[in-house]
Amino acid sequence: MFSAIYCDEFLLHDTGRGHPERPDRLRAIVKALKSAPWADRLHWQQPTPPNERAVSEAIARIHTRRHVHAVETIAHNGGGGLDLDTPVSPRSYEVAELAVSAWLDGIDWICQTGDPAFVLARPPGHHATPDRGMGFCLFSNAAIAAYYAIEQCGVERVGILDWDVHHGNGTQEIVETHPQMTYCSLHQFPCYPGTGRAEETGSYNNVLNIPMKPGSTGAEYKQAFDEKIMPFFENFKPDILIVSAGYDGNSSDPLAGIDLQPEDFGVFTNYCLQLTRRIVFGLEGGYELDSLSRSVLATIAPCL
Numbered sequence: 001m002f003s004a005i006y007c008d009e010f011l012l013h014d015t016g017r018g019h020p021e022r023p024d025r026l027r028a029i030v031k032a033l034k035s036a037p038w039a040d041r042l043h044w045q046q047p048t049p050p051n052e053r054a055v056s057e058a059i060a061r062i063h064t065r066r067h068v069h070a071v072e073t074i075a076h077n078g079g080g081g082l083d084l085d086t087p088v089s090p091r092s093y094e095v096a097e098l099a100v101s102a103w104l105d106g107i108d109w110i111c112q113t114g115d116p117a118f119v120l121a122r123p124p125g126h127h128a129t130p131d132r133g134m135g136f137c138l139f140s141n142a143a144i145a146a147y148y149a150i151e152q153c154g155v156e157r158v159g160i161l162d163w164d165v166h167h168g169n170g171t172q173e174i175v176e177t178h179p180q181m182t183y184c185s186l187h188q189f190p191c192y193p194g195t196g197r198a199e200e201t202g203s204y205n206n207v208l209n210i211p212m213k214p215g216s217t218g219a220e221y222k223q224a225f226d227e228k229i230m231p232f233f234e235n236f237k238p239d240i241l242i243v244s245a246g247y248d249g250n251s252s253d254p255l256a257g258i259d260l261q262p263e264d265f266g267v268f269t270n271y272c273l274q275l276t277r278r279i280v281f282g283l284e285g286g287y288e289l290d291s292l293s294r295s296v297l298a299t300i301a302p303c304l
Contacts, residue, residue: 004118096123107280116280118300125141157181165248171185245282
């Protein structure tokens with residue numbers, strides 16, 4: 001059984017008119033999933049309310065008190081921004097907490113069932129560093145989930161794969177000093193946020209960055225999987241895999257210049273399934289609604 005973790009409260013993070021990270025992203029994905037030919041094989045799951053689990057403690061394990069207070073204060077004061085790209089609306093703090101809870105639910109699901117899950121939540125998280133939010137991201141969802149898996153669920157080794165078109169600088173900064181975690185990112189370079197050079201390898205050689213040239217295709221990504229990514233993870237032997245699933249690498253996406261097609265993400269999933277079935281996919285980027293929703297379907301289909 002494949003779990004889709006979602007609730008309409010994720011639509012309440014209001015980024016303002018014209019912002020690419022908008023509620024319609026989730027509306028498009030949910031509509032596509034519910035009309036898919038295999039829709040009856042999805043298990044829809046509501047995220048656990050943050051006050052029913054120690055979400056604030058999980059966030060505080062990763063982020064500084066100053067950063068958490070900044071997000072909460074801006075929200076409670078009616079909204080504002082952490083920077084020009086990263087708005088905070090009146091409901092954003094509580095929605096961001098709920099998003100973290102959903103990612104933790106994903107970890108619980110894969111550990112209890114051995115089956116994959118997709119966390120359909122926003123705001124995204126892989127650019128959020130311990131002391132600041134940036135790049136549309138408030139809290140570092142994937143990194144928080146990785147720490148939770150080890151400290152609360154008894155997982156020994158966590159692999160994180162980030163196929164968003166932008167480098168997950170926040171995730172890398174948080175996990176690169178932890179010997180039980182490994183992080184791999186394929187991303188357009190040069191591109192925002194300017195990090196993710198191949199020379200960045202982590203404190204334990206637990207980071208693999210694969211900068212991709214603008215215009216890179218699915219064939220070039222497949223070569224990277226065959227020659228670099230699979231050996232990297234096979235050597236590490238992760239017990240679970242967390243995927244920062246961004247879809248802004250699609251050729252139709254307005255924010256970057258990679259030439260992927262929606263079906264390529266099904267190929268990526270098949271590689272992941274060679275490592276483990278215990279996979280949490282979590283939504284990061286992807287801003288052209290048709291290719292975004294088609295890509296999510298392509299990601300899930302090999303798991304069913």
